[in-house]
Amino acid sequence: MSPAGGGDADALRRMLTARLADVAGADAGLEARMIVERVTGLDAAGLLTRGDQPVSPDARAAAEAMLARRLAREPLSQIFGTRGFWTIDLDVTADVLTPRPDTETLIEAVLDFVDTDGRGRGHPWRILDLGTGSGCLPAALLTELPEARAVAVDRSEAAARVARGNLARIAPDRAAVAVGDWATALSAAPGHVFDLIVSNPPYIPTNEIRALDPEVARHEPHLALDGGDDGLEAYRVLAPVIARLLHPEGFACVEVGRGQARDVERLFGDLGLTTSVRNDLGRIGRCVTARHAAAVAP
Numbered sequence: 001m002s003p004a005g006g007g008d009a010d011a012l013r014r015m016l017t018a019r020l021a022d023v024a025g026a027d028a029g030l031e032a033r034m035i036v037e038r039v040t041g042l043d044a045a046g047l048l049t050r051g052d053q054p055v056s057p058d059a060r061a062a063a064e065a066m067l068a069r070r071l072a073r074e075p076l077s078q079i080f081g082t083r084g085f086w087t088i089d090l091d092v093t094a095d096v097l098t099p100r101p102d103t104e105t106l107i108e109a110v111l112d113f114v115d116t117d118g119r120g121r122g123h124p125w126r127i128l129d130l131g132t133g134s135g136c137l138p139a140a141l142l143t144e145l146p147e148a149r150a151v152a153v154d155r156s157e158a159a160a161r162v163a164r165g166n167l168a169r170i171a172p173d174r175a176a177v178a179v180g181d182w183a184t185a186l187s188a189a190p191g192h193v194f195d196l197i198v199s200n201p202p203y204i205p206t207n208e209i210r211a212l213d214p215e216v217a218r219h220e221p222h223l224a225l226d227g228g229d230d231g232l233e234a235y236r237v238l239a240p241v242i243a244r245l246l247h248p249e250g251f252a253c254v255e256v257g258r259g260q261a262r263d264v265e266r267l268f269g270d271l272g273l274t275t276s277v278r279n280d281l282g283r284i285g286r287c288v289t290a291r292h293a294a295a296v297a298p
């Protein structure tokens with residue numbers, strides 16, 4: 001018997017569940033199943049009905065290699081190189097934040113706006129994403145808005161490469177990714193405005209980063225996490241940028257960390273924008289939406 005455990009898929013899954021308990025906690029069983037599915041090619045139903053199928057030596061070696069990386073606290077998304085978001089699968093590397101389910105709250109907020117606005121999903125929406133990482137936000141929006149076009153900005157050249165790959169695959173010829181600082185990247189195009197602006201900026205207070213799980217603190221890019229002393233530094237820069245680039249009839253939506261929504265609303269409110277807060281599934285205020293006051297006046 002190999003050090004990885006018994007000879008069939010069920011035995012491999014049980015061994016992985018036990019070994020992953022310390023690093024994955026309550027998700028150990030789920031992660032073990034995902035690894036077995038990946039190395040054997042079985043899907044969830046196949047694993048249930050054909051779990052007694054022998055596992056080849058190559059598949060077992062691949063599972064052991066993944067286990068070793070996971071025990072070193074590498075996130076499963078980086079080990080697999082992919083993560084599901086909204087209805088799509090995105091390539092993920094250590095150069096980008098792994099897209100989180102909470103961030104889908106922004107997609108819901110934008111689609112609610114689009115669906116009540118009157119212009120509808122077929123309108124040629126102009127989308128801007130500030131700090132795009134994997135490109136998850138424009139990629140998801142472009143799949144829902146078939147005539148839309150997107151511009152995405154990121155200061156990280158490596159992240160921009162990942163976003164370009166994802167966007168080229170998911171929404172060919174409908175997105176451009178610019179490398180640069182979000183405060184200045186679009187200043188070369190005066191008069192440029194966007195109908196839909198989204199952003200999930202870094203918002204973890206600097207001194208809290210070291211206390212995060214090692215999967216995040218050690219393996220995700222610092223530039224994607226660090227929100228400065230109080231976590232709000234990016235919003236102070238982004239609020240006036242968004243106010244300037246948002247079309248008078250447009251809609252903006254930024255992700256916020258727990259407890260940050262009121263402060264971020266105030267930053268937009270001070271610039272004359274009208275705001276609201278949308279909760280995620282855990283009932284945490286997860287995104288602040290902003291519109292020009294004239295667009296929402298009765």
Ligand SMILES: C[S@@+](CC[C@H](N)C(=O)[O-])C[C@H]1O[C@@H](n2cnc3c(N)ncnc32)[C@H](O)[C@@H]1O
Pocket residue numbers: 096097098099100103130131132133134135136137153154155156159180181182183199200201202203223224225
């Ligand atoms: C929290 S991540 C979000 C990534 C992606 N939008 C998502 O939701 O998964 C923030 C992103 O902003 C980028 N970023 C940080 N500071 C920036 C700046 N000053 N200008 C442009 N991008 C920046 C980081 O490189 C990172 O990719």
